[in-house]
Amino acid sequence: MKLENLFALYxxxxxxxNLPGIGVFTADKIIAAPDDSEKHPVNVQGITFTNKNVALPDDDFIDFIKTHTGKMRPLAISDLESYLMLSKQFLNIGKPFYLxxxxxxxxxxxxxxxxxxGEYATTKLEAPVGEKKLAEKNTKSAYVEENREYRTGxxxxxxxxxxxxxxxxxxxVGWGGYYLFKSNTGGESISETGIDTLSDTNTMLQSPAALPATDSLQVSSATGSSTTLPSGTYKFVLESAGKKRALKRYNDLQGYGNGIRMETKDSVLFQIFLVKQASPTDTTRLKDSLNAWYYGTKEMKVKIQQ
Structure with a gap:
């Protein structure tokens, strides 16, 4: 707070x-600053002044200044002396001194x-500077702690x-690896688009042999004999497997209408194959195409029999 506001509050x-070089102000016991309900300044009543010589200010007043300005005691004394000296100079030249x-x-x-x-002071007494700084420090600490908790969250x-x-x-990544593994090793997933393309570019010679349903335990005698190939045709063996898998793969592929066939010589090992007419120079290309269509891998598993 400013020094000029502290005289009335004290x-x-x-x-x-007690003001050195000026005199003594005395207030009645009932005097007090007006409360917040006062809307207009109120004339001071109950304050008297005695013009007498005062050598030194009261220690309590120095401490009061020190507490509410935050200054050290020597600085508080120096500020008070300078203020009173200037006030006496105003009085000596006929100027009024207003408190x-x-x-x-x-x-x-x-x-x-x-x-x-005069009128009652409207300035309220603030908390001591030390307490004010402590309150500000606590507020700042609370903000820092709250901010730290927010950052932690x-x-x-x-x-x-x-x-x-x-x-x-x-x-x-795991799903992608599993999908690629199944695509490359299982040979179970066959693109309908790939089958259609193969059908358009290579004409089948015969329709597939009639076979029983997947759950049948017997294979027809027509399927049991080896296929006799006409001249200029080749047998492309896609897969050799046991009965259960061979029947399943055959029935899966038969619906695409690509002339897929199956035969067995011993009712143990079954061959799934295609019979295609081709020149000797085209067999390698057809073999590669069929391998890519059936397996989808670079490893060559399709075999040619004539």
């Missing part, structure tokens, strides 16, 4: 104010000081998000 509290919340002093012809009561959320993203990425 007087309201302690009822007496906020107390009144006005005016020097008369006989050299004495005349006191004219954000860090936890961020870590959880990163972990979930990492797990999602691992799942996608």
């Amino acid at each position: 007087l309201y509290q302690n009822k007496k104010l 906020d919340g107390i009144g006005t002093l005016q020097k008369v012809n006989d050299g004495s000081l005349k006191f004219i009561p 954000n860090n936890v959320s961020r870590k959880m998000l990163v972990l979930l993203l990492a797990l999602g990425t691992l799942l996608l």
Whole structure:
């Protein structure tokens, strides 16, 4: 707070104010600053002034200044002395000396000081500087702590998000690897588009032999004999497998209408094959195409028999 505001506030509290070189202000016990309900300034009543010689200010007043300005005691004393010295200079040249919340002093012809009561101070006494700084520090600490907790919560959320993203990425990679493995090794998934393309570019010689349903336990005698190939035709063996798998693959492929065939010599090992007419120079190309269509891999598994 400013020094000029502290004179009245000290007087309201302690009822007496000694000012060196000026005199003594005394306040009645009932005097007090107006409360917040007062809308207009109120004239001071109950304050008297005695013009007498005062050598030193009260120690309590120095401590009061020190507490509410935050200055060290020597600086508080120096500020008070400078303020009073300037005030006496104003009085000596006939200028009034105004004390906020107390009144006005005016020097008369006989050299004495005349006191004219003023209005109550409207400035409220603030908390001591030390307590104010402590409150600000506590507020700042609370803000820092709250901000730290907020950042900690954000860090936890961020870590959880990163972990979930990492797990999602691992799942996608694992699924992709599994899909590629099944595509490259199982030979189970056959593109209908690939079959259509193969059918358009290579004409089948015969329709597929009639076979029983997948759940049948017997294979017809027509299927049991070896296929006799006409001149200029080749037998492309796609797969040799046991009865269960061979029947399943045969029935799966038969619906595409590509002339797929199956035969067995011993009812143990079954061959799934296609019979195609081709020149000797085209057999390698057809073999590669059939292998890519059936297996989808670079490893050559299709065999040619004539």
